[in-house]
Amino acid sequence: MPLVVYNTLKRKKEEFKPLREGEVRMYVCGPTVYSHSHIGHAKSYVSFDVIVRYLRYSGYKVTYIQNITDVGHLLGETNEGEDRLLKQSKIEQKHPMQIAEEYTRSYFEDMDALGVLRPDISPRATGHITEQIEMVRQLIDKGYAYEAKGSVYFDVRKFSDYGKLSNRTLDEMQEGTRVGVRGEKRHPADFALWKKAEPEHIMRWPSPWGVGFPGWHIECSAMSMKYLGETFDIHGGGLDNQFPHHECEIAQSVSATGKPFVKYWLHNNLVTVNGKKMSKSLGNFITLKDAFKKYDPLVVRFFILQSHYRSTLDFSDEALAGAKGGLEKLSNTIRNLRTEIAKAEQEKRTASLSIDLESYKKRVLEAMDDDFNTPQAIAILFELSKEVNAALSLDKKYSASSLQVVERLFQELGGGVLGIISDKAVTTVSVDGNVEGDLVNLLIAVRNEARKAKLFAVSDMIRDRLKEIGIALEDKKDETVWKKIS
RNA sequence: GGCGCCGUACCCAAGUGGUAAGGGAGAGGUCUGCAAAACCUUUAUGCGGCGGUUCGAAUCCGCCCGGCGCCUCCA
Numbered sequence: 001m002p003l004v005v006y007n008t009l010k011r012k013k014e015e016f017k018p019l020r021e022g023e024v025r026m027y028v029c030g031p032t033v034y035s036h037s038h039i040g041h042a043k044s045y046v047s048f049d050v051i052v053r054y055l056r057y058s059g060y061k062v063t064y065i066q067n068i069t070d071v072g073h074l075l076g077e078t079n080e081g082e083d084r085l086l087k088q089s090k091i092e093q094k095h096p097m098q099i100a101e102e103y104t105r106s107y108f109e110d111m112d113a114l115g116v117l118r119p120d121i122s123p124r125a126t127g128h129i130t131e132q133i134e135m136v137r138q139l140i141d142k143g144y145a146y147e148a149k150g151s152v153y154f155d156v157r158k159f160s161d162y163g164k165l166s167n168r169t170l171d172e173m174q175e176g177t178r179v180g181v182r183g184e185k186r187h188p189a190d191f192a193l194w195k196k197a198e199p200e201h202i203m204r205w206p207s208p209w210g211v212g213f214p215g216w217h218i219e220c221s222a223m224s225m226k227y228l229g230e231t232f233d234i235h236g237g238g239l240d241n242q243f244p245h246h247e248c249e250i251a252q253s254v255s256a257t258g259k260p261f262v263k264y265w266l267h268n269n270l271v272t273v274n275g276k277k278m279s280k281s282l283g284n285f286i287t288l289k290d291a292f293k294k295y296d297p298l299v300v301r302f303f304i305l306q307s308h309y310r311s312t313l314d315f316s317d318e319a320l321a322g323a324k325g326g327l328e329k330l331s332n333t334i335r336n337l338r339t340e341i342a343k344a345e346q347e348k349r350t351a352s353l354s355i356d357l358e359s360y361k362k363r364v365l366e367a368m369d370d371d372f373n374t375p376q377a378i379a380i381l382f383e384l385s386k387e388v389n390a391a392l393s394l395d396k397k398y399s400a401s402s403l404q405v406v407e408r409l410f411q412e413l414g415g416g417v418l419g420i421i422s423d424k425a426v427t428t429v430s431v432d433g434n435v436e437g438d439l440v441n442l443l444i445a446v447r448n449e450a451r452k453a454k455l456f457a458v459s460d461m462i463r464d465r466l467k468e469i470g471i472a473l474e475d476k477k478d479e480t481v482w483k484k485i486s
Numbered sequence: 487g488g489c490g491c492c493g494u495a496c497c498c499a500a501g502u503g504g505u506a507a508g509g510g511a512g513a514g515g516u517c518u519g520c521a522a523a524a525c526c527u528u529u530a531u532g533c534g535g536c537g538g539u540u541c542g543a544a545u546c547c548g549c550c551c552g553g554c555g556c557c558u559c560c561a
Contacts, residue, residue, distance in 0.1 A: 028561095029561075030561090031560095031561070032559090032560080032561095037561090038561085039561095040560080040561045041561050042561085043561070044561035045561075047561095084559075084560095166489080166490095166556075166557085167489060167490075168488075168489060168556090168557070169488090169489095171488095172487095172488050172489075172557080173488090173557070216559085237561070238560075238561035239491095239555080239556080239561085240555085240556075240559090240560055240561065241560080241561070242556075243489095243556065243557070244557090244558090245559095245560095267561095268561070269491085269555090270555075270560095270561070271561080272554075272555095275553075275554075276554085277554075277555065278560095278561095279559085279560055282560095285560095303498085306498075306499065306500095306508085306509070307498080307499060307500085308499090308500075311491095311492085311499085311500095312491085312492075312554075312555085313498095314498080316497085316498085318497055318498075318510085318511090319497070319498045319499095319510090320498095321497090321498095321510070321511090322497065322498050322499095322509065322510035322511075323498075323509080323510080324510085325509075325510050325511085326498090326508085326509040326510060327509095329509075329510090329523095329524095330509095332523065332524080333524090336523080336524080367500090373500075373501095375499060375500050375507095375508075375509095376500055376501080376507075376508085378500095378508070378509080379499090379500065379507055379508035379509080380507090380508085381508095382507095382508055382509065383507085383508075386525090389523090389524055389525070390524085390525060390526090392524080392525095393517090393523095393524050393525050394525095451519080454519075456519060456520070459519090459520095460519095460520070460521080463520095463521075463522090464521095467522095472522070472523090473521090473522075474521090474522050474523050474524095475518070475520095475521080475522075475523090476523085477517095477518095481523095
């Protein structure tokens with residue numbers, strides 16, 4: 001069954017066929033690093049992380065580029081508008097590059113916590129000024145851009161496909177009340193490729209048009225093509241970037257090279273909070289660092305993947321609590337499975353746990369092949385989880401090997417592809433010889449002595465107090481196991 | 487005003503023509519000294535409303551109601 005993806009450019013699902021056999025070149029718009037990342041970033045980058053993981057799992061050699069925007073986002077439409085990094089640098093009384101550095105680290109810290117694999121290259125906009133100037137020059141030479149008062153603008157009327165991605169026309173845009181007419185622009189929808197820097201603008205570079213800084217859109221075109229070539233397979237990003245950002249990227253890139261830019265445009269939907277759009281400008285965004293104080297990052301990841309990447313995701317405490325319970329259930333299954341494997345390895349067992357694993361696997365892959373339907377894939381893992389739990393509760397002596405194939409499938413799909421099963425979350429059995437484990441085992445031994453003597457007040461106290469410090473005990477038939485809880 | 491999306495149980499959320507996945511929460515039961523975990527049973531004759539097409543619709547079409555997004559920076 002072939003992989004099918006929803007291509008925004010065509011506004012429908014189509015079979016995924018990379019330009020080069022067995023190879024996928026992919027670019028996703030990264031963050032502007034002027035503040036801590038929020039849950040919206042998490043949805044976007046977790047979604048594309050799974051897409052990358054799945055493409056690799058499917059056998060493609062994937063080159064994944066994700067930029068870091070550290071200059072150029074103007075606030076407002078006027079020349080006086082300052083960029084976000086500059087604004088933040090004034091607030092924090094730090095150099096803009098220091099702001100960029102700090103929030104870039106913060107970003108990766110959060111993404112690492114979420115289990116998002118690092119992109120192959122994370123190019124910085126400020127590190128590619130030369131490439132951007134070169135592209136602007138090409139656009140002027142070919143007549144697609146013009147200089148005006150030290151700035152350079154793209155002439156949207158020269159690009160007939162402008163508006164194709166976001167399904168709008170220049171006429172509509174002109175009628176729109178929000179596109180203000182700019183004195184130096186020939187058309188209100190013309191966008192800046194290069195902006196003249198005012199004297200107080202710290203982020204500035206020399207260019208053929210004077211001292212200035214690059215427009216926002218140009219960095220993604222310049223950097224994606226530098227590392228992936230003039231035409232590549234996938235360009236991803238948030239739905240909110242469809243217009244104007246991606247529209248402008250297409251206009252610039254196609255005009256500069258005369259070749260198609262991107263084959264598949266993938267857009268993730270946005271996060272809402274209590275039903276309302278979350279945005280930086282509205283100030284109602286929840287940073288990941290705050291979210292992680294309340295919820296394990298893996299719970300956040302699981303929560304995100306439990307809805308489709310093209311659906312909006314409403315963030316609420318109730319929904320997160322639900323996700324927490326669900327992930328715990330899945331984790332418990334893996335933990336029980338591993339505990340049982342550890343026991344089975346100590347004994348000679350002949351019973352075989354027979355589950356139609358191929359069928360489960362096939363259904364998960366079918367779900368993923370259908371435009372990365374992670375909620376469906378997760379649902380199937382839950383079905384498998386249920387069957388495994390039911391089998392384990394029969395208390396038969398299953399052989400280690402028959403248990404291991406099940407564990408490996410969970411690891412392969414839930415761990416490798418979806419990234420929702422981590423070793424950390426499930427290896428809680430008291431088999432490792434660290435001090436913490438030894439101490440807990442000691443307490444368990446003491447408690448079980450108390451239980452034998454029917455001193456339940458003592459045994460319950462031990463269990464309650466351990467729970468308070470984050471360790472939960474579970475009494476099995478002939479042993480007591482423990483796990484860390486958050 | 488233009489373009490577009492969504493409305494499925496108490497909550498979250500798949501399903502886009504063949505008779506409603508999955509998770510959480512709730513209820514009952516099994517196991518347990520008690521818990522926890524797990525298992526079993528249970529919770530939408532119905533998918534915003536009204537029409538239409540069809541042998542058959544949550545799924546397609548039309549209208550209406552409600553919510554949201556983009557058109558300005560945002561993932």
